[in-house]
Amino acid sequence: METKMTDETLANEAAKPSRLVDARGRGTKIEFRGEEEFHACWYPVALSSEVERGSLIGAPFLDGRVIVYRTSDGIAHVRSAYCRHLGADLSVGRLVNDTVQCPFHFWRYDVAGSCVDVPAGDPPPPYAKLFSYPTAESLGLIWAFNGETPLHPAPHFEQSEAALVIEAYRNPLPMKVESSIVFLNSFDLQHFRVVHGMPIEVDLDRVTEHEHTLGYEARVSTPEFGEVVQDRRLWGVNTVTIASETGGRKFYQLHSLCPVENHATQGFLVSATPAADFAEDDSARALLAQSREYALRLVNEDAPIFDTLSFRRDNLTASDRFLAFGIQYIRRYPRAHPGRELIR
Ligand code: FES
Ligand SMILES: [Fe+2]
Structure with missing residues (x-):
């Protein structure tokens, strides 16, 4: 639904005389996010040119870290960076047949983020799953959506x-x-x-x-x-x-x-x-x-x-x-x- 920015939506502190501030104080600081939350947006995590087919990089994201990689079909993926076994940073690992191989004990994760191979022979534990961020690629950037389901398409220009x-x-x-x-x-x-x-x-x-x-x-x-x-x-x-x-x-x-x-x-x-x-x-x-x-x-x-x-x-x-x-x-x-x- 389309709405116009109205005077009502603009009724705010700018239009009113200051009540809380006087010459002795700076006013109450505005916190834009809580300690544990970020906005549900498409965030750019890497340049498309930084992630070649079959390669994988690490990137800082929100208050943590993700891996960004590109499978053989050319599609980019953004997943949580830490192995579900002993927490090795998967960006130090590599892609093997479109799966992410942990550098430490070689557990491998598929594009859904699920562990599909434990070379020691144990069955992959059910909890061994990376977090899969909805991923998009546009305008030379790889985007991750901070949420389970995107609220809108990734940014683009009006022209194709x-x-x-x-x-x-x-x-x-x-x-x-x-x-x-x-x-x-x-x-x-x-x-x-x-x-x-x-x-x-x-x-x-x-x-x-x-x-x-x-x-x-x-x-x-x-x-x-x-x-x-x-x-x-x-x-x-x-x-x-x-x-x-x-x-x-x-x-x-x-x-x-x-x-x-x-x-x-x-x-x-x-x-x-x-x-x-x-x-x-x-x-x-x-x-x-x-x-x-x-x-x-x-x-x-x-x-x-x-x-x-x-x-x-x-x-x-x-x-x-x-x-x-x-x-x-x-x-x-x-x-x-x-x-x-x-x-x-
Ligand atoms: S820490 Fe990744 S397989 Fe052991
Ligand atoms: Fe500016």
Whole structure:
């Protein structure tokens, strides 16, 4: 069901005078997640290019660790990382006939996560099962859904991937801050102008909420691309996709966040443009390079500030109306942690 962001949904601390804060206190800190829970989102865990057919890597995920591997049919899988025997990290093991072989006593696990072979001859114990995260692959990224069943499809652009030139890469900067705080950057209209030199206008009455995504149009002026109209879509509470046009050419960007141990965040970025818009592949690559430079400028400008942030109740002002909505949106978003016992 599609709903509009209404004044009612916006009724929040930004619109009210502060009651809890006075000159002597900073206000109550906003915690975005409990100790034991994360949001039920699609999280990027690896670049597609990092996981070749028949290979397996380990990746930090939520408050633990997963393995990411690709079977001979080309399909990627994300499973809890620790062997159910004595807990060896399976990323140190290898793939044998599409099964994950533990490096320690060579127990093997099939794609359903079940142990199917104990070389010592014992029957595989019934509990010997890895946690299987729903896994998807799109836009050069491998995604794991934090839940038993995905709430919506994995992030994608409106145009089919087959028609796009795509570049996916990691944000090289470590972010020692919760992913929710990084995600709120999209709602923080004040900071775009002053931190990024990018005045931005969003018609808050036209923000629409639809099946765990939010959509809105932003009019942005950037030093790199001039005045552009961006079609922004927020997926879950960790991914932003942006479609815009420059010089008559469409281009897409994605910034997605994966929570990792110690309340830190790993960012992944994607730039894409339709191959058909370019006579020469090289000029498509030039636009992607420009888009990458632009995205890295923004994350570089934000990075030193992110690590210092802590959000407090009642400290927002009228210009923070969209930010206040974002805080509420994150706080009411569904949570889950079904792999909790097996990924750490
Ligand atoms: S620890 Fe994995 S098989 Fe023993
Ligand atoms: Fe920013």
